[in-house]
Amino acid sequence: MAKKQRTAIEPTRSEDYAEWYQQIVRVAELAENSDVRGCMVIKPWGYAIWENIQKVLDKMFKAEGVKNAYFPLFIPKSYFEKEAEHVDGFAKECAVVTHSRLEDDGQGGLQVGGQLTEPYIVRPTSETIIGASFSKWVNSYRDLPLLINQWANVVRWELRTRLFLRTAEFLWQEGHTVHASRDEAEAETRLMLDVYAKFAEEYLAVPVIKGEKSEGERFPGAVATYSIEAMMQDKKALQAGTSHFLGQNFAKSSEIKYQNKDSEYEYAWTTSWGVSTRLIGALIMAHSDDNGLVLPPKIAPAHIAIIPIAKNEEDRQEILAYIEKITEGLKDKRFDGKEIIVEIDDSDATSGEKSWKWIKKGMPIRLEIGKRDMEANSVFMGRRDLDPRDKKTLRWDEFVASVDEILEDIQNNIFNKAVSFREENSVQIDNQEDFYKFFTPENKKKPEIHGGFAFAHWCGSVECEEKIKEDLKVTIRNIPFEVNAEEGKCICCGKTSKQRVVFSKSY
RNA sequence: CGGGGUGUAGCGCAGUCCGGUUAGCGCACUGGUUUUGGGAACCAGGUGUCGGAGGUUCGAAUCCUCUCACCCCGACCA
Numbered sequence: 001m002a003k004k005q006r007t008a009i010e011p012t013r014s015e016d017y018a019e020w021y022q023q024i025v026r027v028a029e030l031a032e033n034s035d036v037r038g039c040m041v042i043k044p045w046g047y048a049i050w051e052n053i054q055k056v057l058d059k060m061f062k063a064e065g066v067k068n069a070y071f072p073l074f075i076p077k078s079y080f081e082k083e084a085e086h087v088d089g090f091a092k093e094c095a096v097v098t099h100s101r102l103e104d105d106g107q108g109g110l111q112v113g114g115q116l117t118e119p120y121i122v123r124p125t126s127e128t129i130i131g132a133s134f135s136k137w138v139n140s141y142r143d144l145p146l147l148i149n150q151w152a153n154v155v156r157w158e159l160r161t162r163l164f165l166r167t168a169e170f171l172w173q174e175g176h177t178v179h180a181s182r183d184e185a186e187a188e189t190r191l192m193l194d195v196y197a198k199f200a201e202e203y204l205a206v207p208v209i210k211g212e213k214s215e216g217e218r219f220p221g222a223v224a225t226y227s228i229e230a231m232m233q234d235k236k237a238l239q240a241g242t243s244h245f246l247g248q249n250f251a252k253s254s255e256i257k258y259q260n261k262d263s264e265y266e267y268a269w270t271t272s273w274g275v276s277t278r279l280i281g282a283l284i285m286a287h288s289d290d291n292g293l294v295l296p297p298k299i300a301p302a303h304i305a306i307i308p309i310a311k312n313e314e315d316r317q318e319i320l321a322y323i324e325k326i327t328e329g330l331k332d333k334r335f336d337g338k339e340i341i342v343e344i345d346d347s348d349a350t351s352g353e354k355s356w357k358w359i360k361k362g363m364p365i366r367l368e369i370g371k372r373d374m375e376a377n378s379v380f381m382g383r384r385d386l387d388p389r390d391k392k393t394l395r396w397d398e399f400v401a402s403v404d405e406i407l408e409d410i411q412n413n414i415f416n417k418a419v420s421f422r423e424e425n426s427v428q429i430d431n432q433e434d435f436y437k438f439f440t441p442e443n444k445k446k447p448e449i450h451g452g453f454a455f456a457h458w459c460g461s462v463e464c465e466e467k468i469k470e471d472l473k474v475t476i477r478n479i480p481f482e483v484n485a486e487e488g489k490c491i492c493c494g495k496t497s498k499q500r501v502v503f504s505k506s507y
Numbered sequence: 508c509g510g511g512g513u514g515u516a517g518c519g520c521a522g523u524c525c526g527g528u529u530a531g532c533g534c535a536c537u538g539g540u541u542u543u544g545g546g547a548a549c550c551a552g553g554u555g556u557c558g559g560a561g562g563u564u565c566g567a568a569u570c571c572u573c574u575c576a577c578c579c580c581g582a583c584c585a
Binding site (some may be wrong): 008019026033035089090092093124125156159162213217218219220222225242244274310311312350352353354355357368371380388389473 | 508518542543544545547575576577578579581582583584585
């Protein structure tokens, strides 16, 4: 029997997935808990990933004609009350501001004072406050479509939080658009979902399933909610982005009206769509392994870690000069249209330690360069998509010349791995017994990683959806757009069904 | 918010049941020496309101009460 190789992360995914996830976040220095309940501190390496997500998405939004703006953090309670379903959906998780100042209590402490006449809600999402502005901005059909996005933080007072996946405060973008017709608004909703799917697959290397949410899973106040769903390595689904068609619900509650060509007033049609720092959670759980984070090169804060290996100061200087020659060469290279970012790790740690540090942080390429490599005009390269010990020697100029192809190859490799994983754990199920078996862990006390995506027929009733949720804690992730229309029988009640939907346990 | 668990140095933990020198160990950290191609070795050193508040006691990390935070399972949740 082969000796088990030591892994950088303990426990491993199969030993304790939840703990493994937390270890990745800690060891890769992405984020940590703060003293504020449920709120995280995003550390530089994690924040740099978010900045890259922002950069790419921002460009994609702008390419669709969307412009950025910024709206207040606070929402008057009365705004919130205008849309009944909306308030129902968020009421239980709102932070409320009721006072405006702190006063000396005479005992070295502070007490709150200055009670506000109307409480403010710290935004859990901004439909209502943005709607208030939109009602002023939209007067004529000539003002439409209005395509606005804001990058912001929002607060949802979650009772159970997990770093990146669900935190009380999180960073996100929320797009809000206004249209003259239903068709146009619906098309916009779908267009932005496509943008998210493209971003998830091409940049995060996370394959996703696009589809519509069932009624029960819809955004409060929306007419239709579309999502992209990704499979994590514990075979659970993670909703990575949503796009909502809001119909005229919010236009009516916020009085967003315009005059059409016939001089008649009409309520506009609105959409909203968002992705958050949760994408970083998706990134972690889709790709990382038992040695740490694995970052797709297109979203990594840096691409290459160069680790000089020197026996003495004299060698060190020579090696650094050699490295400089390589980094000079890299300056002219582009990957995904952007500069290639190099981290030279000239710290005191030993070479092994440094190498492992960058493995854990998910750096796509490591170059270990000692005197031997220098004399041979070569570099010793390790790739994060391969085993840590699987390294090879390349001529330095060949490396520089092909670095973009190598990064591209890593990106594709990571994506393909995720696709295969999803395929291997996706099944079509046509009878109830198999369905229940698929989602039942063998060890109930300590459930092992099990299940996956089950494509099964569903009659469309809330009752069946609820029953399955009750019995198995499995929900309909979405009703995929891209699935062959075929008739079948509901996995739950046996009634006629028009198409298959994705069932899975989820985050 | 319900059930269970855990809080002791930056990280991981022992000590708590059964109160008793100066609160310990490994890793990390600082200085030094030797090292350096795969997570270095040795020597020396620093580090703690024992999560917090109150109580019991001659004496509390340890017992009691309250409280806060985190983790797991639920409930809830774009």
